[in-house]
Amino acid sequence: MSQKFTRREFNKLVVAGAAGSTLGIFGGVRPALASEKHVVVIGGGFGGASAAKYIKKLSPSIAVTLVEPATTFYTCPFSNWVLGGLKEMKDIGHTYDTLKNTWGVEIVHDEAVDVDAAAKTVKLKTGNELTYDRLIVSPGIDFKFDTIEGYSEEVANTAMPHAYKAGPQTELLAKQLQDMKDGDNVIICPPGNPFRCPPGPYERTSLIANYLKKNKPNSKVIVLDSKEKFSKQGLFTKGWERLYGDxxxxxxxxxxxxxxxxxxxxxxVNTDAGPVKGGVINVIPPQQAGKIAFAAGLTNETGWCPINPITFESTIHPGIHVIGDSCIAGAMPKSGFAASSQGKVTAAGIVRLMHGDVPAPPSLVNTCYSLVGPGYGISVAAVYKLTSDGIVKIKGAGGLTPMDADDDQLSEEATYARGWYNNIAQDIWG
Ligand SMILES: Cc1cc2nc3c(=O)[nH]c(=O)nc-3n(C[C@H](O)[C@H](O)[C@H](O)COP(=O)(O)OP(=O)(O)OC[C@H]3O[C@@H](n4cnc5c(N)ncnc54)[C@H](O)[C@@H]3O)c2cc1C
Structure with a gap:
């Protein structure tokens, strides 16, 4: 039996049921294992923290250790809202207290520097070593700084922030926008595909334009794009014409x-058509899997990690699962919602494997909201299944905000965006 939803109904269901639906799929807590198993998770962001929590939720007797250097994780989702003056840093910061105290995840604030897949050990920066039965790697992205002449990590940390990992980079770009002279221009340089959060640079363009309109009316945003087209382009362009003109x-x-x-x-910024000067320059460099994925030998020639799409287990090193931005997940975009969805699927798969069951082919989801203006939201949603072509979109499930959406609908989408954030952050970090 199949049930059809309109795109708006579907979005409402996803926002309302992000946490609960997963439990329904998994079917409750399992009995204790005969001998204690240990899962180590590298990275406490959207993918890793979701996986850690859901393993404990499904099978509390599995020991889970989460390795994450930061004591507060700042989310990239809503970091554009901080740049636009609509949120503060404290609104996007989350600690690991609930994962530790409610779910019993052991939190180790350290950095993984190497993995020995044969010995099943993880070496930490402090010199300590962890052993695992299964390892989950969710380190997000790293930047290919050297692909743009004149750009480097040092330039990013001083003059031209990327602000594509939230935290000090977000604060630096926000401060530069505040300090910028009225009349200077903001330049945003998005990378070519694939990269984390395809609509991210364009939501950023929108919210910086909103800030300039109010605070620096003689300034402009110039987007120097490495692509010919971008995510939700029609919807963004329509919003830009309506709200921001030139x-x-x-x-x-x-x-x-x-x-x-x-x-x-x-x-x-030098382009093939000549130089462009900016008061603030936001360069978002090309990206690849997080550094530890390279150290562990989990990447292929693309710079990303190939996986078995049922369990997200590496096709290079058995026993290691790679999720989130670092993995190659077919049609799924590199988003926080996708990473969390993959984290839950991987948790379910690992629990089944540790209990001697066969992992089931997953159903995966992504929903992504972008704010074009404070009361003007747009979204894209999709459901994915496995076919012989790997992870593919299910036709007719999800969709885009309609091009002819009226003001009420666009305003509702902005409200759903806030609900989306609160739900996913509560689900992952509590
Ligand atoms: C501006 C912007 C806006 C965005 N907006 C949205 C949005 O609205 N919706 C959405 O769904 N997605 C959004 N995203 C995308 C989203 O942030 C990422 O896709 C998501 O964070 C990926 O999850 P992850 O687990 O792969 O990596 P992350 O969430 O980045 O987590 C990686 C973690 O691993 C840790 N780590 C890295 N290396 C090591 C190591 N060696 N040892 C230990 N720990 C390590 C890092 O400290 C980090 O905490 C946005 C991204 C940007 C940049």
Whole structure:
């Protein structure tokens, strides 16, 4: 029997049921294991923290150790809202207290520096070593700084922040926007595909434009894009025309958008069509899997990690599961919701394996909201299944905000965006 939902009904269901539906799929807590098993999770972001919690929820007798350097995790979702002055850093920070105290996850604030897949050990920066029965790796992304001449980690930390990992980088870019002279321009340089959060640079463009409109009315946002098109382009462009007029100028790669090099000393971005100067320059470099995925030998020639899509187990090293932005997950985008969905599926798979069961083919979900203005939201949602082509979108499930959505609907989407954030953050970090 199949049940059809409209896109709006579907979005409501996802927002309302993000946590509960997963439990329904998993079917409750399992009995204790004969001998204690140990899962180590590297990375306490969207993928890793979800996996850690859901393993404990499904099978409390499995010992779970989460390795994460930060004591407070700042989410990239809503970090654009911080840049636009709509949220503060404290609104996007989450600790590991609930994972530890309510779910019994052991939290180790350290950095994993190496993995020995044969010996099943993880080496930590402090010199300590952890042994595991199964390992989950969810380190997010790393930047390929050297692909843009003149750009480097040092330039990112001083003059031209990427703000594509939330935290000090978000604060630096927010401060630069506040300090910028009215009349100077903000330049945003999004990377080519694939990269984390495909709509992220364009939500950022929108919310910075909103900030400029109110606070620096003589300034503009110029987007120098390495691509010809981008996620939710029609919806963003319509919103930009309605809300911001000529405050936003988007240049595709073929029309002067392709970044060749940058010069931090003169605050210039050089494109193949000539130099562009900015008061604030946000360079989002090309990306690859997190560093530890390379150290562990989990990446292939693409710079990302191939996995078995049923359990997210590495096809290179058995016993290690890679989830979130670092893995190659077919049609799924690199998003927080996707990473969390993969974390839950991986938790269910590992629990089944440890209890001697066969993991079931998963159903995976992604929902992504973007704010074009404070009361103007848009979204994309999709459900995924496994076929012989890997993880593919199920046709007709989910969809995009309609192009002809009226003001009430766009305002509702902005409300759902807040609900989405509260739900997923509560589900993962409590
Ligand atoms: C501006 C912006 C806006 C976004 N908005 C949305 C949105 O609205 N919705 C959405 O779904 N997604 C959004 N995303 C995408 C989302 O943030 C990522 O897809 C998501 O964080 C990926 O989860 P992850 O677990 O792979 O990595 P992360 O969440 O980044 O977690 C990785 C963690 O691993 C830790 N780590 C890394 N290396 C090690 C190591 N060696 N040892 C120990 N720990 C390590 C890091 O400290 C980090 O805490 C946005 C991204 C950006 C940049």
């Amino acid at each position: 405050i936003i100028e988007w240049r595709p790669a073929s029309k002067g958008g392709k970044v060749v090099s940058v010069d931090a000393a003169t605050m210039t």
